[in-house]
Amino acid sequence: MKIKIGDISVHYIQYGKGKDILLLHGWGQNIEMMKPLGDSFCQKFRITILDFPGFGESDEPLVAWTISDYAQFLEKFLHLVQVKKPIIMGHSFGGRVAIRYSSYNPIEKLVLFGSPCIRIQEPLPFSVLVLKTLKKIPGFDSIGEKMKKYIGSRDYKAASPIMRKILVEVVNEDLSRYAKMIEEPTLLIWGENDTEAPVSDARELEKIMIDAALIVLPGTHYAYLENLGHVVSILEHFI
DSSP states (O other), rough: EEEEEEEEEEEEEEEOOOOOEEEEEEEEEGGGHHHHHHHHHTTTTTEEEEEOOOOOOOOOOOOOOHHHHHHHHHHHHHHHTTTTTTTTEETTTHHHHHHHHTTTTTSSSSEOOOOOSOOOOOOOOOOHHHHHHHSSSTHHHHHHHHHHSSOOOOOHHHHHHHHHHHHHHHTTTOHHHHHTTTTOOOEEEEEEEEEESHHHHHHHHHHSSSSSEEEEEETTTTTHTTTHHHHHHHHHHHH
16 A cells, blocks of 8 residues: 655555554565564554655655654654554664654554664774765765765665665664653563674663563574564563
8 A cells, every 4th residue: 555645655554453563664674574573463453564765665755864754754654544552563773763753652562673772882994984084075075975885884885875864864863862761661672693783782772761671582683583483472472
């Protein structure tokens, strides 16, 4: 299904009956990455999954959005599809949007899969420092743009120009002040070998949230899929 929100056409699916579960995918992903979870709960819950703007079959934002922009978009989307006070489950980037949304909207419960929240400033690699220096020199802007193809994360290299700007915005935002505002029960499910969102991040997140518990499972950044049966069993008891 498609729905228009402002200038953006948004692709989503909604199926099942019962209390609402909203599933939010990670960066560079789409509906399909969350559908295994939706299919596991659609007999007892109404499932809503969307392609975030800039991913899957949804349009890209026209300007560089922040996490707050995505959260405000999500508020409009849920109003239009008549979802109120959902159980939200978000992976990675989707979890970050969920944290921001849940800090000022009523939800039932929150589940975060490998969702980094607290920004820890690390020294920039030498190659990135060189790139930043070149961009300040008159006439070297074009060289800096070409270097971006070879410097940076896999997600950054794969993104369009506008999505690259968004990626820079969203990964650099510290969401800890919003996480501290969430009063609803929150479950953190992490992969013990997650290199994109280390378990140490999850332990810090657990400390600052009002009502949060951490479960560490074997696996990587996608531990929720790698341990799908176990995760579904855990969630059945939680929700």
